[in-house]
Amino acid sequence: MSADSVKRAHSTPDEPMPFAELGMKQDEYDRVKEILGRRPTGSELAIYSVMWSEHCSYKSSKVHLRQFATKAPKSEALLVGMGENAGVVDIGDGWAATFKIESHNHPSYVEPHQGAATGVGGIVRDIMSMGARPIAVMDALRFGAADAPDTRRVLPGVVEGISHYGNCLGLPNIGGEVVFDPCYIGNPLVNALCVGLLRKDQIKLATAPGPGNKVVLFGASTGPDGIGGASVLASATFEDESHAKRPAVQVGDPFMEKLLIECCLELYAADVVVGIQDLGAAGVSCATTELAAKGTGGMNVDLNLVPLRDPSLRPEEILMSESQERMMAVVRPEDIPAFMAICEKWDVPATVIGEVTDTGRLVMTWDGEVIVDIPPGTAADEGPVYERPYQEPAGQAALNADTPDRLERPADLRATLLRLLGSPNLAGKEWVTSQYDRYVRSNTVLAQPADAGMLRISEVMAPVRRSSAGESEANEGRSGRTHEHAEPTTRGIALATDGNGRYAKLDPYAGAQLALAEAYRNVAVTGAKPLAVTNCLNFGSPEDPEVMWQFAEATRGLADACRTLGVPVTGGNVSFYNQTGSAAIHPTPVVGVLGVIDDVARRVPSGFTGEGLRVALLGDTREEFGGSEWAHVVHGHLGGLPPQADLAAEQALATVLVEAARHGLLEGSHDLSDGGLAIALAEACLARGVGATVTLNDDPFIGLFSESAARALVTVRPEAFEDFAALCAEHEVPCYGLGVTGGDALVVEGVLEVPVSELRETHTGTLPALFG
Amino acid sequence: MSAARVGVVTFPGTLDDQDAAKAVHLVGAQAVPLWHADHDLKGVDAVFLPGGFSYGDYLRCGAISRFAPLMDELIPAARAGLPVLGTCNGFQILCEAHLLPGALTRNASLHYVCRDQPLRVEQNATAWTSAFGQGQEIVLPIKHGEGRYVASADTIAELEATGRVALRYVGNPNGSTNDIAGITNEAGNVVGIMPHPEHAVEELVGAPSTDGLGFFTSILKKLVNA
Amino acid sequence: MARVIVDVMLKPEILDPQGQAIARALPRLGFSGVSEVRQGKRFEIELDGPADETALAEVRKMAETLLANTVIEDYSVRVEG
């Protein structure tokens, strides 16, 4: 059966096309007709509908995301900014890091294991496509109430999916978040981050220059994955029943992805790749239009050449298939034999499916007929842009007015501490993290339960350049050379992700800033200097003006805070439509911060490392309980305003922490966040089973449970304390001596005393009891 | 004298090969990459079969790798006395290849587990454990979903009676029979263990222990004295 | 006492990476003539009582809700004999 061709489109100009079923609006469809000067073919409609979808075109968010660029602070570290597959930052000594966070929320609700697994797979391919070796992953997760039946279905599946896929790729998992809130029931958030390493001069871009260069599709074959939409097209256009049932679920093959990683790195090392693009959402449509648009502007593709897992696939379906573990490369004709040989070595199927042209047209054929003939930039870059209306939610003022002042304060602070410490959001996450390999690649300096993950930068992690013999290191197995052992550097990178949906619900502007501030602080407490930002913006429907207001406020807040803190946004992802009916999730901007440390030997652990150390609190504590864990856990209350986002204080605090680490003044350093000082103290005791005795001067309830930002808990050797205090004074960071480490209990003089063993039981018991 | 040469095997899906090579290098030996598809052991003095998910661990861990061309060379060489250490997936491959008895099955918890695991060295008269004291307690990371060692009752009895349990868990993480974490063949040259010594060789990175070094210094000592 | 078998296989349109990896390995191991391999699960369920219609209906419900993930898998139930 032949496909809807351009010729046919010319001869049947009025044939109705199912654009609405594909989620396209009438005016968008009219614009396609205007661009083409005729009705689109089924295949062209497939391309435009996916490329102009919210997911690919950012049509609702674009106008707001621009601020990340227009307000971006000057940063010499930024090598590649927003707009590429992932941003790239200079981390010194000729090394660069590329990192990005991306959501796979909805698929993880439908099929938790596969949804989460393919989320990891997708972000890893983004990082690979920059020319980097992926070196670690992280996962920021949000679920409904911990004891909700559906959470029992979703959480174990999601964790298993991330565990299986990430472990199988050999990528250490160095951090993340697990947060429960009833607002995420039906809309869990699965945000996966990947970081990669490359030499500064090895950055690859998604581009297809050079007419005559070959277009190679390699990796898994194409099947009917995630093409619910396309089936509408195939059946509507052709009345073909067999296409009605197509799976919306994509299944991942981490083994194939591992082969792809090694294969790509060897291809880069052999210098046989001119341009490269991963296939994610919108698959072949996206890869071909984007590569062509950024290159010489034209490409011919024979869709019959795409290797299929299911031979019944129609061209429209091939174009929209989201089959995983595929990449597309642009290769000089003379390099094709070398390219194919490397793919064969790694058992990675590869097929030439087309060629770069200078016609300015993306032309695709099927059974010898032209079925696509479009200017690729119109699909890739010139999608619709919406200025969606927004307006403050009707209940916002009332929400802010309902402050926690009316909540009854606890009489028994010991019981309150234990209640919070054992609550699902604050309890130990080992049930999750012990399912992740955190050691593979042997460069993990810090992982759970540290505030930030940290990796040593090591030569063998990065792709090796072509040696003088024209042979890459990865070829050694054949050539009989030995492993080269450039010594690892002392340099390291640190990464943290954070986000608090309750804060953002109370004030999306401040909430986004607090998310950045916390991730920034989590990096700084390890001794690393924060450098750059990625973000994943999880929101409800952009068609709801109240959600759009949250989005506008959050992006404005984040962009402003990035400018103030001097850390540019390098990339990210927007996930809209996280809502059930009219009930949207809390606005949840998740922010990832990457930092550098010159010498990983100077990294600072988060807990109490020994007896007799001075314990101090940095930063000021105000009475701030809006959106706090205490209000949430004890009173089920959400109202008032979130803690103040004092960015100047954050910056001064980070400066002190990084300087102090560099000078070896700190034994331990832990950021204060959810649950306040009480939880930070408990966690510090739990790290090595070392207790502490501290004294609080003011109201102990506020002192222990307020969630004021810009604070950290540090431990200092007594003989270094004076120098440390002087450093704090120099940067005007308040430093309050609290007490001293030692013993086997946490003692707050005159307030509470809890044996560390009891803290441990409370902290570790919760998730196993819930999830088995 | 030229350095001892320890082959490190890479199968499709092997993950810890670079880590193992680093550890070999760290003790002053030379790491020689061995490729699964080659019929060539490159004249190495010993072989390290690293962990990972060779062939995705599809079908059964190690089931497909065992048939690699390299294994055609390795199996007879190991039978003839070549020292071989298999860790994690490497252990699974050694069992599938029948160089070691028994099998590694799904953890009793049904979960993959990554943790710092206390262990006891039960047999230090092997090529890979001589640097430890008999009965010495060490800590190494484990990270596996299928590490529960099982074998017939006769095999277990024989392993115990002949001192072929090389390593035992202190606190069983996966339901292994008799807490077995590692075993050796009769000759003591082929050893398979679930934990990962290559992740416990440096202070700053990996597990909070350097107990893994002993496996590498053991083999180095053996090769240099040979 | 009766034994009921539940077979669970990935739906035909769903990628089966395990089966593919096995199929790719076969020729290398000297087995030819196999065009496809798919791997699924087999459950052997011992019933206290006989495998009558009520019991089978129960097992079918069990397969539907627990043994199979019907988003991606099909199942079939039969009495062993």
Add this chain to the structure above:
Amino acid sequence: MARVIVDVMLKPEILDPQGQAIARALPRLGFSGVSEVRQGKRFEIELDGPADETALAEVRKMAETLLANTVIEDYSVRVEG
């Protein structure tokens, strides 16, 4: 073209934690009357040619050497029909 089924089950003396976990979960989900569950694997093998004796002998060899680990597993081979 024929389809051959290979069933692989853990030997009865080998602990099957997956089967046990399912058996334990059943009462909680309201299923009673199940005394034991064991979980194994099922392979569907598509042959290029007919499932004659030569082909079945090949599949048996495949099961013996690759699909099952006979140290811990039993297998059975049959033609689907």
